[in-house]
Amino acid sequence: MRFALDTEQRAFAASLHAMLTAADTPSVIRDWARGDPARGRALWGRIGAAGVFALAVDEKYGGAGPRPVDLAVAFVELGRHAVPGPLVETVAAAVLLAGPALAERFLPSIAAGHTLATVADRERGPEGSPGAGRALDGEVAGVRLVRAADGLWLAPGHGPVRRSLDPARRLTELSPGGELLTRDPPKDALGWARLATAAQALGVGLALLDRTVDHVRRRTQFGVPVGSFQAVKHRLADARIALEFARPLVFGAAVTMDPADVAAAKVTACEAAYRTAVTALHLHGAIGYTAEYDLSLWLGKARALRTAWGTPEECRDAVLDGDAGRP
Amino acid sequence: MRFALDTEQRAFAASLHAMLTAADTPSVIRDWARGDPARGRALWGRIGAAGVFALAVDEKYGGAGPRPVDLAVAFVELGRHAVPGPLVETVAAAVLLAGPALAERFLPSIAAGHTLATVADRERGPEGSPGAGRALDGEVAGVRLVRAADGLWLAPGHGPVRRSLDPARRLTELSPGGELLTRDPPKDALGWARLATAAQALGVGLALLDRTVDHVRRRTQFGVPVGSFQAVKHRLADARIALEFARPLVFGAAVTMDPADVAAAKVTACEAAYRTAVTALHLHGAIGYTAEYDLSLWLGKARALRTAWGTPEECRDAVLDGDAGRP
């Protein structure tokens, strides 16, 4: 029992943080949102080179995984910097493609960060959760998978694209048919996707909190910093508390990969991030409400992740079906 | 359209308030809770003499009603002073007994405040809502009614008594059998009971808020009044807002007597009173947590009224079934 990141994991987080800070992600995101993914793809390559996607790929298929804890470490940083693109979906694809025949064909390029992948999960949706059948960023992904009840398909193309409240996300219908890759793909892609989403949301929430604390320390009204008002302080304290109690759920889920743990991490981290977003927006005042101010890049993501890969209610169902933490 | 109390109604409220203030209700309640209802019965007589119960009795049976708005005015005051006893149940009994054969036998004494009545509502519970089949204060009531699916019964006695979180309330099983009064009692007793409960809860909430505002203005910590901390002020502001928006629902329900309006008033007023109770307890600190301090007499009542005559969920069901306020 040692429930803490080790030195190597902390160094991994720090190196990703440094790389992403240097990459000036806000301007990368704005390019991406405008439909110019060139810099985003370049950044993706560096993330791949840092070994992030390989963490979801089994060593026997040439990856460095499965290492869900390290993946969670990485996704907290990806969320903290609001990195655009189908990050979670690429992880899910790597898990879905981990079979003897498919791995060789797809995984090396995915693990290296050369190929962006996306997944439409039609097993859960659209009946279970409206809209869940769509894929993220289908028009930029090189591999477009459809997980349907009858197996895993390689979609031949994509259909209409909808904008998301997160300007960096495009919701894409995938074309039906295509190549049937396997009738029986691995079952645990949903768990990996939820874990990655939870970690990403935690990072988004932490960044929103940091930015807001910074803002209210500098912004003055009525002659004093806005951050000296008790009502403001307490709202931010509540955000911190929610994020600090989401964090162990995220890493605990990464350790156990128990579906109930993963679902609890997903709903709790996403809820904490969303609540922090609403607080951040409110405490920034009007400027937080503008698209040109960088805060907006995190706000929309907090909203979007909340329902990605399972709504809060779906996740709560998984929690109540399980028995996580019982000896 | 004039949605405001008239001069007479305001005078009625003021006179009840003056009478109840003079009655020193906290000590009456403590006697009542100890099993000594003598002063409570005397107060009941004065409330009856003031015409409160007659408001639920039709003029054709010797009452002054039906006057639900005036009844709501009265019950706000009864709640504000935490008057003990089966007040709501006596109103419900008056409505249930409003039939040609029964009225003459029961209603004069009930309307005058000479007889306390109680009702076990077995039509809804215990299946629909656990515990709903019990009667309040069955051991002091002179008329004990059971509203069952097959009609209205006069119970021959009462069974075991349970204590409530409100020290003034005793939850009584009524004995089965007895006299079948009618197979087909009036249907609207539930609406009257819910309206009276809502108004009573509003009064309880208003009293809790007043007492707490008074306390935090006087109590100092760290050299300043506790009521000058913004966190304290905002919690009390929220209590005020909740109560101020419950009030029009209560009087609106009294005007329309629409089941959806009545249910909305019940759940909103009770929720506002309960939230105010939790705030009041917290802001009083430890002293609010003691039985000897009078605040406790209102705190327990706020909790108890929340589930009396319909849980929040039952009331929300009634709201969603209705169409109140639609032209």
Next chain:
Amino acid sequence: MDLTLSPADEEFRAEARAWLAAHVPAAPLPSLETADGFAAHRAWEAELAADRWSVVSWPREYGGRDAGLVRWLLFEEEYWAAGAPARVGQNGVGLLAPTLLHHGTAEQRARVLPPMASGEEVWAQAWSEPEAGSDLASLTSRAERAPGGWRLTGHKTWSSRAAFADRAFGLFRSRPDAPRRHEGLTYLMFDLRAPGVTVRPIDRLDGRPAFAELFLDGVFVPDADVIGAPGEGWRIAMSTTGDERGLTLRSPGRYLAAADRLRALWRERGSPAWARRRVADAVMGARAYQLFTYASASRPLECSPPGPESSLNKVFWSEYDIALHETALDLLGADGEAADGDWAEGWVFSLAGPIYAGTNEIQRDIVAERLLGLPRGRR
């Protein structure tokens, strides 16, 4: 206590309903925060005005129907229940017009109000500055005396509708040496296309230019466009912000209609039990707000001070609005993140509620201090 409408009020309601049924566009107009949508909404205002439905509570001479508060409430209920478009002229109608009716000259009213009523002139507000948001008294934009009028210089921001509007109104510091910050301010109207005005649209979260920055460089305003006496701006504006927080900003009819739409969405989605409580709360909240407003409308004006009462009101509707839209997005499931739905735009709009017109923190301070009598503290 009486919720019955007089036969004349019922007749008014029926007339409004019939007119709306015949005129409300079958398809929703494009968002009014776009150039096309702004034009379409302006045309709709003209259509309303042609039959005197754009400003029912105004005097007839300016295009209204002299309708009392109750009839205005009834009109709003009908308007939103009919699914009619958002009101592009709201800033002028809700904020400037009451100010002119109380503090303007007859000449100003006659000149400004009719084109406002018809949508010919759409007004933007110009209150905030980069360093003066909640703390409005700290604003620094100047009005300097010039022959026959004033010259405005400074930087206004968060000016709603200004990306496409025609004119604007706001406060300017005309006596920088006034002993207290809220003294020496003057209330003026100016043309957004006048020389010296630069309008920079600002995109809202969803990418739509819902407001703008205004850079003013010696913009000339004739004396005729000063409201009230120079230096009296603060007092005049405060009577307007009271209105802003209260009824004119958000009528109960909007929420009754929104709650109905939410309930319909919930049923469409199969009435999921997990959302039952939140949908019921939305229905009850709309009814509470409606009845609260009827109660306000039933009180003689002198019994309901606009300040603290409107603070209760503002906290209530702004939090209600967010909760309602969050419930709707949750009912949409994974579709909730799509930016192109009505509910999504409503959600974005709702998030601004606790910020503008005085943050909810300030409103709660007002409730605590002025209604509950708690000590002022340091804020």
Next chain:
Amino acid sequence: MDLTLSPADEEFRAEARAWLAAHVPAAPLPSLETADGFAAHRAWEAELAADRWSVVSWPREYGGRDAGLVRWLLFEEEYWAAGAPARVGQNGVGLLAPTLLHHGTAEQRARVLPPMASGEEVWAQAWSEPEAGSDLASLTSRAERAPGGWRLTGHKTWSSRAAFADRAFGLFRSRPDAPRRHEGLTYLMFDLRAPGVTVRPIDRLDGRPAFAELFLDGVFVPDADVIGAPGEGWRIAMSTTGDERGLTLRSPGRYLAAADRLRALWRERGSPAWARRRVADAVMGARAYQLFTYASASRPLECSPPGPESSLNKVFWSEYDIALHETALDLLGADGEAADGDWAEGWVFSLAGPIYAGTNEIQRDIVAERLLGLPRGRR
């Protein structure tokens, strides 16, 4: 990141589980806030102590098992999962004992700890005074020098367990002329049956004497019962209240067991959909608290300052506890108002959580100032 227990830890857990299965009373004991219940709980402590299960984390010489933090957490999980009784000695074990282990003399530890471990001596805390609740530094009860010791005079209140306990500990002002309020305080232990002590039990909301007022009139305390140096009381007490807010007060095992009971209640009641979200949140919250605590236990002590970390902790569990009990009462429907159930007593108990051991307002101030670095403001 490793949540696997060592074989030795697993063995410890299994031993605890087996012992509890064999010893936990089949029927719940009466409430410990009654005379009968207090005696029954005291006897239970003796039974625990006989097999060294009452204070597993203490050194063996005082009756413990030298168990580390992880084993203590495992013991607590097993303890509450087994439905074992509440701990009547908690005030002493959780607050006084850590203080003695850090600041006491060997003589004090040897004299005080073994009878505390066995339940022979039950301790009450005596922190608060009528005018010193959250603002503990403002207390006025005095310790005056007397030959061979001190004489205590003053009025303490909200002393938990004091209605039936044997001894008490608290802070007293020994240098009234100290320049700052939190200087010149001394930490003392005293006998509740000593001459000069009057104990007046105070009934809690549910009518049970959960605490008492203490009137002290020249109560003699020998020097041997001063903890640390005279005048050092504040510093010593603050290290204790850090513990109070954190783990020693509320172990995750309690909430895991409570969440299980809540889920069972929910299922018993037919798994109503309206409560689904709240039950799931209780289950997730208990798991979060468990894992948060494992994370704390995995950090070297010097990396987790007890102050701000324990403030996060305290706000979390106190609000969690209320939400959990409110959900349970709501599941009970109209039965929720009955005072005689376990859930009702738990609800009453939970309501005190945000008040004692530093109100949640103070904890949030600490989180904001010390963890987020926000300005101190006026509070």
